[in-house]
Amino acid sequence: MTDALKRLSEEGVAIWLDDLSRRRITSGALGELLDQQHVVGVTTNPAIFQKAISAGDGYEQQLADLAERRVGVEEAVRMITTADVRDACDVLRPVYEATGGRDGRVSIEVDPRLAHNTAATVAEAKQLAWLVERPNTLIKIPATRAGLPAITEVISRGISVNVTLIFSLQRYREVMDAYMSGLEQARAKGLELSSIHSVASFFVSRVDTEIDKRLDAMGTEEAAALRGRAALANARLAYQAYEEVVASDRWQALAQAGANAQRPLWASTGVKDPAYPDTLYVTELVAPHTVNTMPEATLEATEDHGEITGDTVRGTYGQARADLDALEKLGISYDEVVELLEKEGVEKFETAWTDLLTSTEAELKRLAPREG
Template sequence: MTDALKRLTDEGVAIWLDDLSRKRITSGELGEQLDEQHVVGVTTNPTIFQKAISGGDGYEEQLADLAARGVTVEEAVRMITTADVRDACDILRPLYDATDGQDGRVSIEVDPRLAHDTKATVAEAKQLAWLVDRPNAFVKIPATKAGLPAITETIARGISVNVTLIFSLDRYREVMDAYQSGLEKADAKGLDLAAIRSVASFFVSRVDTEIDKRLDERNTHQAKDLKGKAALANARLAYQAYEKVVAADRWQALARRGAHVQRPLWASTGVKDPAYPDTLYVTELVAPNTVNTMPEATLEATDDHGEITGDTVRGTYKQARADLDALAAVGISYDDVVQVLEDEGVEKFATSWNELLSSTEAELRRLAPKEA
């Protein structure tokens, strides 16, 4: 067993687990991962909860109570998911305190069906922050066009945000702008900027999946040479964009008011193509002040055989730009790819949410008190 996870931490990469379930909480497994695998945060999404609750482990008692109360399926899902996030927040609270609020965080996502409704997203973010009621909770808001002003308004209310489903460099720049605008509004209200945190979840593996599929369709040597390069190039250029923003006067003025940077977070880091190393999106995205949220299989693979060789992001920007530019030369539109990925991402989470509602509704019916 190597100590790759410690070396990753020493390089400035915060290791978060992209999974949560009632069983993981109550069995003590989550606590063990904090102690033994340098995990300092947890992310969730509708797909994770759909799998956890549909699996059934540990949820029957709460479902029976909810059925006895006759709550709606929407309320039942929110009571269950916020309970898990609240309990996870309590487990991670010592890390939150030890890092002055930077880590020890647990994320919960707004209803993905609201992704194109700004006002509803803000209302949902407020409700989730109130329901979880923990200072180390992050509310996840997707980086859709409608999500951008929602991010600004939520930050302006002092609620910490994990911005999710970022695929394009232009959208990432808009996300960083939305965060700064929210901080400026919060500052104008007299809120303590030091109490507000944010991460920006830049998705990785799905970029290779979509672009590699298009490269295969072209079936040329030039196209084949580009396979497996786009996702890393995209993420590395995102880090370059982050560096430019935090060096600018606008950010420096906020920093002097106590604001914290919005850390880049590498999401979707599980490798989809078995031809690639299973730690590819961990070992090749090492840079200071970043987060890598890993599915458990990726965490275990990194722990077992990950090779951390230092910073693998800075100094790569010229090649990264060349790799993305080369896509156009073989007829692949970057703009089309990232839009397709955003649309699919929202749709997939909405589908998982609807499946979660359906399976929970079936359980509520099964457990409902029988009439005399």
């Protein structure tokens, strides 16, 4: 066993767990991760809830009570998921207090079917913040075109946000702009900026999965040499963009007013290709003021054999740009890939949410009181 997780934390990377279930909360397993493995936050998404609730462990009584009351499936799912997030927030509250609100956060996502509807996303974000009613909640809003003004509006209301499903560098810059616009509006309203926090979830492994597939189809040595390079290059250039923004006069004015920087969060860090080290998207994305949200398998792999050698992001920007340029020269369109990944990302979350509704509805029907 190594001290890799401790070293990672010391390098300025906040370790968050990309998973949640009621069993993990009630068994004390979540608390153990905080105490023993340097975990300081939790992220969820529709697929995580679909998996947890479908497994059924710990949800039987609440489902039975909801069925007895004849609660509709949409309301039932929201009551179940917000209960888990609320309880997880309580477990992480000491971390939140100790870090001044920077960590100790638990994320919950707006209904992914609203991803292309700005007004509905804002309304859902307000509702989720009210339902969970914990200061250490982050409301996840997807970085779709319609999501950008929603981010600004929600931030302007003093609600902290986790912006999810970011794949492109251009969209990431637009996300940072949306966050700053929200803070400027909040300041104009007289809100306390220091209480507003945000992270921007930049997805990693899916970029390699899509681009490697295209490289493999080419079947050339030149293409093979670029396998596994796109995702890291993309994320590293995102960090460069972050550095540029926090050095800007616009950001400095907000910082002086008490605003918190929107940290880059590396998401989708589980390695999909067995040819790559299973800690690739952890050890090669070490930089200060970042978050890495890991599936439990990636967390355990990093703890077991991850080699943390210091900052592996700053100083790599030239090579990162060269790698993306080389892909373009081979005919792989960066813009096409990131647009596809955003579209597929929303669709995958919509599918998981629909599956969750379907399985929950079946349970409610099974448990419903019989007539007569």
